[in-house]
Amino acid sequence: MQATSVAGDSGALDIGGVDARVMRVVDIKTRLGRDGKNRWQNLPLLKPHDEIKMCCATRMIICGQTDSGSIHLSEICEVVFSPAHGTLSATQLAEWILRDHLPVRMQLAAA
Numbered sequence: 001m002q003a004t005s006v007a008g009d010s011g012a013l014d015i016g017g018v019d020a021r022v023m024r025v026v027d028i029k030t031r032l033g034r035d036g037k038n039r040w041q042n043l044p045l046l047k048p049h050d051e052i053k054m055c056c057a058t059r060m061i062i063c064g065q066t067d068s069g070s071i072h073l074s075e076i077c078e079v080v081f082s083p084a085h086g087t088l089s090a091t092q093l094a095e096w097i098l099r100d101h102l103p104v105r106m107q108l109a110a111a
Contacts, residue, residue, distance in 0.1 A: 012037040015045055024050045030057070043073070050077040053107070056093060057084035074103040082107045 011027040018024055024046070029038050046052070052073055073079050081104050083093040090108055097106055 011042070012039050014039060015042045020047065026050070026052050028052055028054045030054050043076075046073075046077045048077055051080060052077060053080045053082065055084050056081050057087040059096060079104045080107045081105075082109060085109070 011029055015024045015026065026042055026046070081093060081097065081102075083090050090106070094106055096102075097104060
């Protein structure tokens with residue numbers, strides 16, 4: 001069995017120095033006030049085995065992510081949406097993903 005190394009960050013750190021063999025999981029902040037911490041320079045560094053995670057709170061966030069490039073990002077690496085705890089139900093997020101045929105994976109976190 002082959003071992004996998006994973007490095008995750010808050011989306012604010014430079015991933016350029018991380019060994020290319022490591023799967024890099026980058027959080028993209030979508031909430032107002034936290035989105036200024038995103039390090040957009042990381043996006044061109046992503047490889048097919050990497051992953052982008054986005055916590056979604058509203059339909060507007062989903063539409064904004066698809067309009068601003070999540071669909072194109074899914075051509076580079078896996079994109080994962082998760083519902084914001086206490087703000088958006090998993091059912092509602094799943095319905096939006098299915099209705100819009102978004103090329104993303106949905107993730108649920110334990111509360």
